[in-house]
Every structure is written in structure tokens, then in C-alpha cells.
Amino acid sequence: MSSSVFTRPFIPGAAPSVTATAPASHLDLSFLRQIVYEQTQNVLDPSRDYLFETRLSKLLRSQGITGLADLVASLQMRRNPSMERAIAEAMTxxxxxxxxDIRPFELLRKELLPPLIEARRHARSLRIWSAACSTGQEAYSLAMLLLEHFPSVSTRNIVIEGTDISSEVVQRASFGTYHRIEMNRGLPARNIVRFFTHEGEDWTVKPEIRRLCNFREANLCASTLPFSEPFDIIFLRNVMLYFSQETRRRLLSNVHRLLAPQGALFLGSSEQPADPAIWTANLSGGTCYYRPRRLA
Ligand SMILES: C[S@@+](CC[C@H](N)C(=O)[O-])C[C@H]1O[C@@H](n2cnc3c(N)ncnc32)[C@H](O)[C@@H]1O
Incomplete structure (x- = not known):
């Protein structure tokens, strides 16, 4: 590598990587897009380059860096893994x-969970994974659904894992504290009363919900996923849309290995499996879920 200039792998469908000699700010932002891609496999559309300015402003201030151009110049001079990671996190x-999207939850309640719970009665725990869980609302929704509608299930037999690449959101998920505005989005009043306590405008999940959920950092695009025991239900929603087709294919083949034979995978409403040959799509209750096909 020459003294101050390094190149990065090519993002599928993105502008070429840049060097320190590139003059235009447009190219500088493609350098930042490359960093986000390397760290998270998220492919950012150049039409959203304006987001760098706002999303990175706090990070720049905290590091005493005056602007994006200086940030790019310093990273081109010397790699800085923790800064690169912070940039990627800020851009997710x-x-x-x-x-x-209430339909997957309704389908679980009415059709999928009753037979699964029956089958698990004398066997291992019911295992659910909220992959790319963000600040934890998806995992806690699943916990509330189970406690409210399946009270006979021993809570010792429920495991809900939440993972996300961003340390900041994983920390928030672990606290389980939400502002009034977040509470007003999708949460029935009866659930608020039963499952939360509050102080001023902040509402915190009660221990009976909190203890069903584990949260940890994990990159879905790493070569291996952080679990070896199979899951009965996997929610992998609204994250694959940021990945390239190749990344989706690799991820879903890893997820396939982690889903129990009678398990169900839920994707976001605008997402589909990259390799339909290994999944059986099931339409029900206005939504779609996928069962793993047994591979020969
Ligand atoms: C739009 S949120 C979706 C949250 C939730 N699944 C839902 O549907 O409401 C996408 C989440 O994916 C996470 N993410 C992005 N790239 C990731 C990766 N490579 N590995 C794990 N999580 C990732 C982001 O940090 C973000 O919290």
C-alpha cells in the first residue's frame, strides 16, 4: 500500500472507492459509504448522502473534527477501526x-404458537430470535404476546434473543425504557398498564417481560451467526433491504440452518428470500411466513 492512500473493496452497485487524491466531496462521501458497507454490509444509496451531514454531526463534534472533509482526509491518512464502526452505527x-405490522403477531397468536407450544410442552424451550432487533420493541412485543395469550407456558421455557449490530441500540433494548412517543406507536393501552412502569415520560418494561429477553451485539453478515441451538420463530424484518443480493443469499442460508424443521421465518413486508428454493412460503392472515425446506 502506498504511504497515505488505501483503497477499499467495491460496494455492489455503488460508486468506485476513492483515494485521498480525489477532489470532489461527492467522491469523499462514496468513501464513507464504503466504510458503512465494510462494517455492516448496508449499501447506502448516493441519493441519501445528505444524511451523513446530520447523522455524523454528534460524532464529529465529540471528536473535535470540523467537517466531513476532514473526517475523510484523516481516515484516508490512517485507518481508525473504532471511528469507522461509530460511523457505520450512526448511519444504520x-x-x-x-x-x-401487527399481522405476524396475530398469526403467531392464532395459528402458529398453539401447536408449537403444545409440541414444546415436554421438550426444550420455545426459542425466538428477533434478528436486527434495534431498540428492542419487537422482542418485547413477542414477550408480551406470550405472557398475555399463553399464560400456561412456564416463563422458564421461553427464550427470546434480540441481536443488533449497533451497540447503542442494544444498550437501549437492554434498558427497556421508552419515551411516551415510542409507547404511543402500536402498543395497546392494556399492555402499557400491565407490562410497564413509568417515571414522568419514560416507561420501563417490568421484570416479568425483561427476563424473557436477552440482548447482544451481533453482525448478521459475519461468517457465522452467534447461535448454535435452533429457533422456532425468527423475525428478520426490515434489515435485508439494506443488503446486496449476495449478502441476503448468504445470510438466509445461515438462517435456514438455525431454524427448527417446524419453525417459521418472518421477513419485512417488502422483503423476500433471496433463494426461494430452500423455503416454503405460506400465506395466511394477510401476511407471509417461511418454513425451511429440508435440503437433500
Ligand atoms: C429498520 S431496523 C429494523 C428493526 C426491527 N427488526 C423492525 O422491523 O422493526 C434495522 C436494524 O438493523 C440493524 N442492522 C443493520 N445492519 C445490520 C447487520 N449487518 N447486522 C445486524 N444488524 C444490522 C440496524 O442497526 C437497525 O437497528
Missing amino acids: INETSFFR
Whole structure:
């Protein structure tokens, strides 16, 4: 590598990587897009380059860096893994809400969970994974659904794992504290009363919900996923849309290995499996879920 200039792998469908000699700010932002891609496999559209300015402003201030151009110049001079990771985290989209797109939850309640719970009665725990869980609302929604509608299930037999690449959102999920505005999105009043306590405008999940959920950092695009025991239900929603087709294919083949034979995978409403040959799509209750096909 020459003294101050290094190149990065090519993002599928993105502008070429840049060197320190590239003059235009447009190219500088493609350098930042490369960093986000390397760290998270999220492919950012150049039409959303304006987001770097706003999303990175706090990070720049905290590091005493005057602007994006200086940030790019310093990273081109010397790699800085913790800064690169912080940039990637700041650029991920963390949008989520309780019972987001209610249909998968309704389908679980009415059709999928009763036979699964029956089958698990004398066997291992019911295992659920909220992959790319963001600030935890999806995992806690699943916990509330189970406690409210399946009270006979011993809580010792329920495991809900929440994972996300961003340390900041994983920390928030672990606290389980939400502002009034987040509570007003999708959460029935009866659930608020039963499962939360509050102080001023902040509402915190009660221990009976909290203890069903584990949260940890994990990159879905790492070569291996952080679990070896199979899951009965996997929610992998609204994250694959940021990945390239190749990344989706690799991820879903890893997820396939982690889903129990009678398990169900839920994707976001605009997402589909990259390799339909290994999944059976099931339409029910206005939503779609996928069973793993047994591979020869
Ligand atoms: C739009 S949120 C979706 C949250 C939730 N699944 C839902 O549907 O409401 C996408 C989440 O994916 C996470 N994410 C992005 N790239 C990731 C990766 N490579 N590995 C794990 N999580 C990732 C982001 O940090 C963000 O919290």
C-alpha cells in the first residue's frame, strides 16, 4: 500500500472507492459509504448522502473534527477501526415500533404458537430470535404476546434473543425504557398498564417481560451467526433491504440452518428470500411466513 492512500473493496452497485487524491466531496462521501458497507454490509444509496451531514454531526463534534472533509482526509491518512464502526452505527436505520405490522403477531397468536407450544410442552424451550432487533420493541412485543395469550407456558421455557449490530441500540433494548412517543406507536393501552412502569415520560418494561429477553451485539453478515441451538420463530424484518443480493443469499442460508424443521421465518413486508428454493412460503392472515425446506 502506498504511504497515505488505501483503497477499499467495491460496494455492489455503488460508486468506485476513492483515494485521498480525489477532489470532489461527492467522491469523499462514496468513501464513507464504503466504510458503512465494510462494517455492516448496508449499501447506502448516493441519493441519501445528505444524511451523513446530520447523522455524523454528534460524532464529529465529540471528536473535535470540523467537517466531513476532514473526517475523510484523516481516515484516508490512517485507518481508525473504532471511528469507522461509530460511523457505520450512526448511519444504520433504527426505525422500529411495538407490534410493528401487527399481522405476524396475530398469526403467531392464532395459528402458529398453539401447536408449537403444545409440541414444546415436554421438550426444550420455545426459542425466538428477533434478528436486527434495534431498540428492542419487537422482542418485547413477542414477550408480551406470550405472557398475555399463553399464560400456561412456564416463563422458564421461553427464550427470546434480540441481536443488533449497533451497540447503542442494544444498550437501549437492554434498558427497556421508552419515551411516551415510542409507547404511543402500536402498543395497546392494556399492555402499557400491565407490562410497564413509568417515571414522568419514560416507561420501563417490568421484570416479568425483561427476563424473557436477552440482548447482544451481533453482525448478521459475519461468517457465522452467534447461535448454535435452533429457533422456532425468527423475525428478520426490515434489515435485508439494506443488503446486496449476495449478502441476503448468504445470510438466509445461515438462517435456514438455525431454524427448527417446524419453525417459521418472518421477513419485512417488502422483503423476500433471496433463494426461494430452500423455503416454503405460506400465506395466511394477510401476511407471509417461511418454513425451511429440508435440503437433500
Ligand atoms: C429498520 S431496523 C429494523 C428493526 C426491527 N427488526 C423492525 O422491523 O422493526 C434495522 C436494524 O438493523 C440493524 N442492522 C443493520 N445492519 C445490520 C447487520 N449487518 N447486522 C445486524 N444488524 C444490522 C440496524 O442497526 C437497525 O437497528
